[in-house]
Amino acid sequence: MVVAKKATSPAKHVRAKGTLGIDIGGSGIKGAPVNLHTGELLAERIRIPTPNPSRPEAVAKIVKQICDHFADLAEGPVGVTFPGVVTGGITRTAANVDKKWINLDADALFEHTTGRQFSVINDAQAAVMAEVRYGAGRNTDGMVLMLTFGTGIGSGLAYRGVSMPGVELGHITIDGVDAEVNASANAKDREGWTYKQWVKKVNTYLAHVETILWPDLIIVGGGVSEKADRWVPLLNTRAPVEVAQLTNEAGIVGAAIVAHQSSLSKSAPSKQ
Numbered sequence: 007m008v009v010a011k012k013a014t015s016p017a018k019h020v021r022a023k024g025t026l027g028i029d030i031g032g033s034g035i036k037g038a039p040v041n042l043h044t045g046e047l048l049a050e051r052i053r054i055p056t057p058n059p060s061r062p063e064a065v066a067k068i069v070k071q072i073c074d075h076f077a078d079l080a081e082g083p084v085g086v087t088f089p090g091v092v093t094g095g096i097t098r099t100a101a102n103v104d105k106k107w108i109n110l111d112a113d114a115l116f117e118h119t120t121g122r123q124f125s126v127i128n129d130a131q132a133a134v135m136a137e138v139r140y141g142a143g144r145n146t147d148g149m150v151l152m153l154t155f156g157t158g159i160g161s162g163l164a165y166r167g168v169s170m171p172g173v174e175l176g177h178i179t180i181d182g183v184d185a186e187v188n189a190s191a192n193a194k195d196r197e198g199w200t201y202k203q204w205v206k207k208v209n210t211y212l213a214h215v216e217t218i219l220w221p222d223l224i225i226v227g228g229g230v231s232e233k234a235d236r237w238v239p240l241l242n243t244r245a246p247v248e249v250a251q252l253t254n255e256a257g258i259v260g261a262a263i264v265a266h267q268s269s270l271s272k273s274a275p276s277k278q
């Protein structure tokens with residue numbers, strides 16, 4: 007089943023080609039071509055449910071389906087987000103997806119399945135890249151920490167517009183418990199907590215995070231940010247907090263940014 011979602015801008019009159027961004031989540035795989043001049047989608051995004059079990063080959067088939075769907079609107083390199091640690095195109099952890107992803111060369115898997123060039127990065131890292139370029143972080147020059155509250159807790163860090171891989175703050179241990187267990191949006195739903203009850207856990211979590219990092223801005227995202235007025239005013243962080251502006255498009259847009267950047271670096275003459 008393919009569910010089309012409303013695009014930021016209508017595709018009807020658009021002829022330009024974009025860069026394809028694909029966002030792999032625990033429940034859905036979403037993709038759309040992105041206009042990197044504006045950060046807007048060039049066509050309605052498509053969403054296909056994540057296969058269960060979410061084995062690499064099954065996910066790769068869906069990634070190919072999305073590439074084929076947008077073949078006329080986006081050629082060339084493709085960016086993909088993954089809900090786990092990714093270093094150098096290798097997926098290192100798989101907290102909320104099939105364990106077969108651990109230590110898998112995901113760039114190579116997607117390239118083999120589709121014949122296109124791929125850049126796979128962590129979902130929250132993609133989101134921070136999109137937010138600092140086009141969204142809530144675009145006016146902040148210093149350190150921006152993005153935290154996404156969903157099934158897990160994703161974290162991405164950017165400084166002066168540049169992000170780095172391997173920033174994994176969702177699994178820090180608080181009172182002997184993985185932070186995600188108590189402070190993710192999933193925990194709120196699982197326990198039936200009110201926003202007020204849940205935000206206490208989030209404040210404890212953020213206090214720990216702020217002992218390690220001194221960001222100039224914290225951006226909060228994830229599905230729960232759609233009801234931000236219910237909980238964001240209750241946060242008591244040292245850094246100012248902004249709500250993500252690209253909402254559920256941040257992963258797609260960030261993935262497209264990375265695809266574009268890595269195609270530039272791969273085509274640049276070697277310095278050695």
Ligand code: BGC
Pocket residue numbers: 088089090091099101102128129130154156157158159160161174176177186
């Ligand atoms: C993973 C992170 C990911 C986050 C959001 C966590 O469980 O460890 O890498 O960014 O979920 O998907």
